[in-house]
Amino acid sequence: MSEPVLSVRDLTVAVDTETGPKPLVSDLSFKLARGETLCIAGESGSGKSITSLAVMGLLPPGVKVDSGRIELAGEDLTRLPERRMRAIRGDRIAMIFQEPMTSLNPVLTIGNQLAEAIRAHDPDADAKALALEALRAVRLSQPERRMGQYPHELSGGMRQRVMIAMALALKPDVLIADEPTTALDVTVQREVLDLLRDLQRETGTAIVLITHDMGVVAEMADRVIVMQSGRMVEAAPVERIFSAPEQPYTRALLAAVPRMGDGSGAAPVAAAPIAVLRDLRVRYDIHGGLLGRTTHRVHAVEHVSFDIRAGETFSLVGESGCGKSTIARAITGLVPHRGLIEVAGHKVPEDGLSASPALRRDVQMVFQDPAAALNPRKRVGDLVAEPLVIHRIGTPAERRARVRDLFNRVGLSGEQIDRYPHEFSGGQRQRICIARALALQPKLIVADESVSALDVSVQAKVLDLLAELKSEFGISYLFISHDMAVVENISDRIAVMYLGQIVEMGSRAQIFGNPRHPYTRRLIEAVPVPDPAHLRPPAPRMATEVPSPVWPVGEGPARVSLQDAGGGHLVAAE
Amino acid sequence: MAAYLIRRLIQSALILLGVSVITFLLLYILPADPVRQIAGRSATPEVVENIRRQLGLDQPVWVQYGHYLWGLLHGDMGRSYLQRSEVATLIAARLPATLQLMLGAILAELLIGLTLGVIAALNRGKPLDTGLMIASFAAVSAPQFVVALLLLYVFAVKLGWFPIGGYGTLSHLILPSITMGIMGAGWYSRMMRSSMLDVLRADYIRTARAKGLGRMRVVLRHALPNAILPIIAMIGMDIGIFMGGVVVVESVFGWPGIGQLAWQAIQRVDIPIIMGVTITSACAIVLGNLLADLITPFIDPRIKLR
Numbered sequence: 001m002s003e004p005v006l007s008v009r010d011l012t013v014a015v016d017t018e019t020g021p022k023p024l025v026s027d028l029s030f031k032l033a034r035g036e037t038l039c040i041a042g043e044s045g046s047g048k049s050i051t052s053l054a055v056m057g058l059l060p061p062g063v064k065v066d067s068g069r070i071e072l073a074g075e076d077l078t079r080l081p082e083r084r085m086r087a088i089r090g091d092r093i094a095m096i097f098q099e100p101m102t103s104l105n106p107v108l109t110i111g112n113q114l115a116e117a118i119r120a121h122d123p124d125a126d127a128k129a130l131a132l133e134a135l136r137a138v139r140l141s142q143p144e145r146r147m148g149q150y151p152h153e154l155s156g157g158m159r160q161r162v163m164i165a166m167a168l169a170l171k172p173d174v175l176i177a178d179e180p181t182t183a184l185d186v187t188v189q190r191e192v193l194d195l196l197r198d199l200q201r202e203t204g205t206a207i208v209l210i211t212h213d214m215g216v217v218a219e220m221a222d223r224v225i226v227m228q229s230g231r232m233v234e235a236a237p238v239e240r241i242f243s244a245p246e247q248p249y250t251r252a253l254l255a256a257v258p259r260m261g262d263g264s265g266a267a268p269v270a271a272a273p274i275a276v277l278r279d280l281r282v283r284y285d286i287h288g289g290l291l292g293r294t295t296h297r298v299h300a301v302e303h304v305s306f307d308i309r310a311g312e313t314f315s316l317v318g319e320s321g322c323g324k325s326t327i328a329r330a331i332t333g334l335v336p337h338r339g340l341i342e343v344a345g346h347k348v349p350e351d352g353l354s355a356s357p358a359l360r361r362d363v364q365m366v367f368q369d370p371a372a373a374l375n376p377r378k379r380v381g382d383l384v385a386e387p388l389v390i391h392r393i394g395t396p397a398e399r400r401a402r403v404r405d406l407f408n409r410v411g412l413s414g415e416q417i418d419r420y421p422h423e424f425s426g427g428q429r430q431r432i433c434i435a436r437a438l439a440l441q442p443k444l445i446v447a448d449e450s451v452s453a454l455d456v457s458v459q460a461k462v463l464d465l466l467a468e469l470k471s472e473f474g475i476s477y478l479f480i481s482h483d484m485a486v487v488e489n490i491s492d493r494i495a496v497m498y499l500g501q502i503v504e505m506g507s508r509a510q511i512f513g514n515p516r517h518p519y520t521r522r523l524i525e526a527v528p529v530p531d532p533a534h535l536r537p538p539a540p541r542m543a544t545e546v547p548s549p550v551w552p553v554g555e556g557p558a559r560v561s562l563q564d565a566g567g568g569h570l571v572a573a574e
Numbered sequence: 575m576a577a578y579l580i581r582r583l584i585q586s587a588l589i590l591l592g593v594s595v596i597t598f599l600l601l602y603i604l605p606a607d608p609v610r611q612i613a614g615r616s617a618t619p620e621v622v623e624n625i626r627r628q629l630g631l632d633q634p635v636w637v638q639y640g641h642y643l644w645g646l647l648h649g650d651m652g653r654s655y656l657q658r659s660e661v662a663t664l665i666a667a668r669l670p671a672t673l674q675l676m677l678g679a680i681l682a683e684l685l686i687g688l689t690l691g692v693i694a695a696l697n698r699g700k701p702l703d704t705g706l707m708i709a710s711f712a713a714v715s716a717p718q719f720v721v722a723l724l725l726l727y728v729f730a731v732k733l734g735w736f737p738i739g740g741y742g743t744l745s746h747l748i749l750p751s752i753t754m755g756i757m758g759a760g761w762y763s764r765m766m767r768s769s770m771l772d773v774l775r776a777d778y779i780r781t782a783r784a785k786g787l788g789r790m791r792v793v794l795r796h797a798l799p800n801a802i803l804p805i806i807a808m809i810g811m812d813i814g815i816f817m818g819g820v821v822v823v824e825s826v827f828g829w830p831g832i833g834q835l836a837w838q839a840i841q842r843v844d845i846p847i848i849m850g851v852t853i854t855s856a857c858a859i860v861l862g863n864l865l866a867d868l869i870t871p872f873i874d875p876r877i878k879l880r
């Protein structure tokens with residue numbers, strides 16, 4: 001190996017607490033060579049982000065490097081005064097972050113923010129020209145126009161490209177990318193990963209890629225460090241991590257990763273439908289003009305029809321803005337809609353307000369972010385009992401007993417019901433949300449990205465729990481996800497959505513074994529495969545943007561008509 | 575944008591109409607009789623009735639209001655009962671002084687409040703922060719006449735830096751402006767501190783630091799414009815609060831503005847002047863709010879007026 005650009009030796013980072021310093025990262029060592037990609041993989045709390053912030057010298061207040069060295073070309077960064085560290089930041093080590101939506105300043109133009117990064121290190125440079133060049137390098141469409149635009153005018157993928165342009169404008173020695181694609185749709189993730197790899201080939205920048213996604217690791221890494229609770233568990237070249245993992249934790253982590261197959265497995269059940277949707281449309285008005293009349297409409301959901309059968313898991317997949325969450329809200333009677341929705345024999349009223357108590361009992365929801373879905377000021381037992389109270393079921397003692405049962409059923413202890421939500425981990429909180437959804441013995445549970453915010457190992461367990469509950473109580477699920485691998489593992493039948501309409505629908509075997517629509521194929525191909533030996537067909541390298549669902553009044557998107565490709569496999573006619 | 579402006583102006587006109595109706599009715603049901611004030615104690619009933627008829631005060635209230643509104647729409651605010659002069663002329667003569675004072679007060683409260691708020695946020699948890707927050711509390715709770723007298727005693731009497739009262743030069747303006755602005759400065763320093771603390775935690779501040787920008791640049795260019803956004807809407811409302819303070823501050827400092835005019839008119843039940851001052855202040859408040867809303871899109875590109 002050539003001389004390392006960055007070498008970290010025995011790094012310990014600790015946070016000050018009332019009981020003294022508590023280590024977040026302990027005795028971490030690694031070396032990074034020019035042009036190399038090192039992936040730091042691990043679940044939340046493993047210390048991977050803290051490591052990257054320590055290298056940047058951007059540790060949050062109260063968190064300090066306790067011991068060890070971080071050497072950039074022989075110079076120990078932990079000992080540099082802030083003024084000299086500032087000269088290195090952005091120039092020799094640059095960083096991109098997870099959340100492109102919030103990582104750019106909303107009140108400054110893209111051009112300004114880029115030029116500023118350049119000028120901070122090279123006051124005499126023609127910053128405007130260099131900024132434009134950087135935007136071209138990340139293959140952003142219409143780079144001249146982007147310079148004058150504000151962040152909110154760009155999509156998430158475009159913003160992440162701007163972040164990459166900003167980081168690479170000065171050709172740093174090291175680029176630290178902290179979960180750079182986690183907040184992005186799969187097809188956009190694909191484009192951003194391709195871009196990072198291409199740019200690395202051109203500039204020779206060494207990349208530290210921090211991710212929880214073993215698929216991304218397999219695609220990007222030369223070498224991998226697996227971290228758990230602040231310690232390095234295993235370090236090895238990428239092939240070895242996947243083919244011969246040495247440590248049990250690495251093996252467990254890899255085993256938990258949902259893998260996409262060809263959709264084989266049990267055929268979907270043939271049962272009476274529990275939910276029927278016919279020609280569902282959801283549109284939002286946009287007002288404008290002198291009298292505030294409706295001038296445009298957002299066509300969020302257009303002419304969607306499907307059935308959910310009793311005891312099956314029906315999944316909606318698609319990228320952000322495709323209308324899948326809107327369907328969830330319409331089924332639960334939370335948004336006004338047109339067309340027919342019937343759940344367990346109850347018609348869902350079109351106004352989005354007056355759903356009957358009986359309907360509300362039969363449909364329950366589990367949301368994406370369990371921390372936000374639980375009122376932090378109430379005891380978890382009371383939260384789970386609340387649906388019973390609202391529907392006036394049982395005496396207080398009976399409710400308490402039922403809540404204990406539910407807690408036991410979802411894998412928590414009945415002793416925990418008097419605690420508050422913050423005392424639980426993310427996975428436990430999602431179990432509490434599931435217990436709350438189960439309290440009324442619903443016929444249909446709408447799970448909107450319910451496992452997306454969880455670590456893979458936790459995700460796998462929650463998915464198992466959902467499957468068990470299905471066979472035990474005969475519940476049906478409407479499962480909404482952007483994660484194709486998860487969907488393949490849990491679903492009986494699947495509908496693929498694009499711009500508010502279904503473009504393909506069928507059983508798991510039909511969708512994953514024989515995808516017919518080009519969009520479905522693109523979605524499946526874009527998923528990073530957790531296998532370094534996997535070769536991916538080349539994809540176009542230009543940013544693609546989803547067209548807008550906003551139309552002037554009286555106009556609308558062309559209606560997609562579905563044709564049976566055999567065995568109930570419906571595909572949009574070209 | 576044009577549609578937005580037209581809609582807002584129509585709304586504003588309706589608000590002013592409402593203000594004029596309510597004030598007119600309140601003054602009508604007031605137990606004090608303006609005619610008695612004009613005629614004096616010794617006037618005979620005939621003289622009183624005569625004056626009443628001349629002023630049109632014998633007519634039903636809606637007729638009186640109709641007359642008043644008709645005049646108002648033609649730019650006529652009526653004549654003062656006691657000062658033998660057009661109300662519009664009286665107000666026009668005094669308005670510039672009050673506007674100056676308000677502008678001065680807004681500048682004072684923003685300058686003091688925002689600066690101290692930023693300093694407190696950057697020194698969060700340190701003694702300086704605690705000290706500033708205690709001071710802001712004092713500023714919010716101190717009555718205006720106390721502040722005015724304190725400022726006069728220290729800066730005019732003892733130090734002699736500023737004149738004791740009067741109107742005309744910039745140095746006359748300073749103490750009254752600070753008196754009026756100090757309460758707002760207290761509020762703004764607290765708001766600015768918490769807003770700034772929120773913004774300093776934002777991802778884009780981390781991005782700015784990751785670029786290698788200096789601390790001053792991060793604070794002034796990246797944090798400040800974002801932290802100020804929630805505060806701009808408040809400035810429009812201040813004008814309303816100031817209107818209440820204008821009466822006190824103008825009398826303490828001998829400032830010839832409409833506060834003094836209003837004060838005299840209230841004492842003597844000079845209804846046309848009270849009406850005129852109320853409508854003028856309402857105009858200022860409505861326009862101030864409109865202005866604040868119009869400024870926002872220039873600072874926050876995400877906001878579109880429509």
